[in-house]
Amino acid sequence: MRFARLGPMGHEIPVLLDGEDTYDLRPVTSDVTGDFLAADPVGVVRAARAERRLAPLEGASGLRVGAPIARPSAIVCVGMNYAAHAAESGSAPPEVPIIFLKTPNTVAGPDDDVTIPRGSDKTDWEVELGVVIGRRGAYLDGPEQARDHIAGYVTANDLSERTFQLEVSGGQWSKGKCAPGFSPLGPWLVTADEVDPTELRLRSFVNGEPRQDSSTADLIFPVDHLVWHLSQFLTLEPGDLILTGTPEGVALSGRFPYLRPGDVVEIEIEGLGRQRQTFRAWEARS
Template identity: 70%
Template sequence: MKFARLGAPGSEIPVLVQDERTFDLRPLTSDVDGDFLASDFRARVADALAAGTLAELPDAVSLRVGSPIARPGAVICIGQNYAAHARESGAEPPTVPIMFLKTPNTVVGPNDTVTIPRGSEKTDWEVELGVVIGASAAYLDSPDEADAHIAGYVVANDVSERTFQMEVSGGQWSKGKIAFGFNPTGPWLVTPDEVDVQNLRLRSWVNGEPRQDSNTNDMIFDVRTIVHHLSQYVTLEPGDLILTGTPQGVAFGGKFPYLQPGDVVDIEIEGLGHQRQEFVAWEAQK
C-alpha cells in the first residue's frame, strides 16, 4: 500500500494511492499520524476499500503533495552508514551506528521549496531511505523483532549545512541539520510488503546532473539492526521517522559545488517515489 497526504500545508488530506487511483481516507482517520499507524492500519484500509466505503478524491493530481506522514514526534538519523560516503567525508566506516537528531519541523513535502539558511555557503543534499515506526519499540531483544515495529518506508532528503554541522557544531552534528524544511519527505509512505528494503537503488541529481547512485544493500548497518540498536537508547513511538544514512556523491566529498539559490535537486528511491526541490535564498523569503 502507498499512503500520501495532499493539500495545503497544515490542511493535508490523508489518502491511499492504488492503481493510479487516489482514495480519501478521512472516513477512517483525520491524518496519517502515529495513532493511525498504530491501529492495524493496513487491515482497516483493506477492509474499507473492499467494502466500498472509500471514495476517490476529486482533482487529486492538482493538489500539493505533503509529507506522507504527519509531523513526527522524533526524527532520528544515522550518520556515515555507507562506507564510501564515510571515506569521502574523511572518516573510517563506523563500528557502531552514529546517531543525531533533526527537529520535527524539518519534515515538509517532497516538492516544497527549501530555503538556504542565512549566511550559508555549504548547503548540501543527501538522498536517504526513511523508516517510519508503526508500533512502540523499546529494548528489542534482537534485530529480528524490528519488522513488527515498522509501518513503512519513505524517500527523504537529509539537507545539511556543513559549516554549521562541522565547523561551529561544538562536536555535535545537529546544528547543520535542523533548519526549517531541511527534510523533504515522500511522496509516499510505502508499506514493507511492497519493497525489498535492502535492495533499493538511491539516486540524486542537481540541476539534472547525476550526483548519487547507490543501493541500500551497501548500508553498513541494515534497517533491522538500526531499529534494534536505537531501541536500546530511545523509545521509538508510532509516527517517528528514522533516516538511515546517505551514499557517496554529496558536495561535502569535494567533487561537487554546494547548492546555490535557484538550484534544483531531484531525489529518488526505487519503489518509493521521486521528489524535487528548488533551493532559494533566505533573503528572498522575507
Template identity: 70%
Template sequence: MKFARLGESGSEIPVVIDGDHTFDLRSVTSDVNGEFLADDPAGRTQAALNAGSLPVLENADTLRIGAPIARPSAVVCIGQNYAAHARESGSEPPTVPILFLKTPNTVIGPNDTVTIPRGSDKTDWEVELGIVIGKRAAYLDSADEADAHIAGYVVANDVSERAFQMEVSGGQWSKGKIAFGFNPTGPWLVTPDEVDVDNLRLRSWVNGEDRQDSNTNDMIFDVRTIVHHLSQYVTLEPGDLILTGTPQGVAFGGKFPYLKAGDVVDIEIEGLGHQRQEFVAWEASK
C-alpha cells in the same frame, strides 16, 4: 499499499493510492499519524477499500503533495552508514551507528521549496531511505523483532549545512541539520510488504546532473539493526521517522559544488517515489 497526504500545508487530506485511483481516507482516519499507524493501517484501509466505502478524491493530481506522515514526535538519524560516503567525508566506516537528531519542523512535502539558511555557503543534499515506526519500540531483544515495529518506508532528503555541522558544531552534528524544511519527505509511505528494503536503488541529481547512485545493500548497518540499536537508547513512537544515512556523491566529498539559490535537487528511491526541490535564498523567502 501507498499512503500520502495531499493539500495545503497544515490542511493535508490523508489518502491511499490504489492503482490509478487516489482514495480519500478521512472516513478511516483524520491523518496519517502515529495513532493511525499503530492500529493496523493497511488492514483497516483494505477493509474499507473492499467495502467500497472510500470515495475517490477528485482532482488529486492537482493538489500539493505533503509529507506522507504528520509531524513526527522525533526524527532520528544515522550518519556515515555507507562506507564510501564515510571515506569521502574523511572518516573510517563506523563500527557502531552514529546518531544525530533533526527537529520535527524539518519535515516538509517532497516538492516544497527549501530555504538556504542565513549565512550558509555549504548547503548539501543527501538522498536517504526513511523508516517510519508503526509500533512503540523500546529495548528490543534482537534485530529480528524490528520488522514488527515498522509501518513503512519513505524517501527523504537529509539536507545539511556542512559549516554549521562540522565547523561551528561544538562536536554535535545536529546544528547543521535542523534548519526549517531541511527534511523533504515523500511522496508516499509505502508499506513493508511492497518494499525489498535491502535492495533499493537510491539516486540524486542537481540541476539534472547525476550526483548519487547507490543501493541500500551497501549500508553498513541495515534497517533491522538500526531499529534494534536505537531502541536501546530511545523509545521510538508510532509515526517517528528514522533516516538511515546517505551514499557517496554529496558536495561535502569535494567533487561537487554546494547548493546555491536557484538550484533544483531531485531525489529518488526505487519503488518509493521521486521528489524535487528548488532551493532559494533566505532573503528571498522572507
C-alpha cells in the same frame, strides 16, 4: 499500500494511492499519524474499501503533495552509514551507529521549495531511505524483531549545512540539520509488507546532473540492526522517522559545488518515488 497527504501545508488530506486512483482516507483517519500507523492501517483500509467507504478524492491531481506522514515526535538520523560516504567525509567506517537528531519542523513535502539558511555557504543534499515506525519499540531482543515495528518506508532528503554541522557545531551535528524544510519526505509512504529494504537503489541529481547512485545493500548497519540498536537507547514511537544514512556523491566530498539559489535537486529511491526541490535564497521577513 501507498499512503500520501495532499493539500496546503498544515491542511493535508490523507489519501490512498492505488494505481491511477486516489481515495480519501478521512472516513477511517484524520491524518497519517502514529495512531493510524499503529492500528493495522493495511487491514483497516482494506476493510474500508471492501465496504465501499472510501471515495475518490476530487481534484487530487491539482493538489500540493505534502509529506506522507504527519509531523513525527522524533526524527532519528544515522551518520556515515555507507563506507564510501564515510571515506569522502574523511572518516573511517563507524564501528557502532552514529546518531543525531533533527527537529520535527524540518519535515516538508517532496516538491516544496527549500530556503537556504541565512549565512549558508555549504548547503548539501543527501538521499536517504526513511523508516517509519508503526509500533512502539523499546529494548528489542534482537534485529529479527525489528520488522514487527516498521510501518513503512519513504524517500527522504537529509539536507545539511556543513559549516553549521562541522565547523561551528561544538561536536554535535544537529546545528547543520535543523533549518526549516531540511527533511523533505515522500511522495508516498509504502507499507512495510510491500518493501524489501535490503537492496533499493538510491539516486540524486543536481540541475539534471547525476550525483549519488548506490543501493541500500551497501548500508554498514542495515535497517533491522538500526531499529534494534536504537531501541536499546530510546523508545521508538509510532510515526517516528529513522533516516538511515546517505551514500557517496554529496558536495562535502569536494567533487561538486554546494547548492546555490535556483539550483534544483531531484532524488529518488526504487519503488518509493521521486522528489524535486528548488532552492531559494533566504530573505528577511517583515
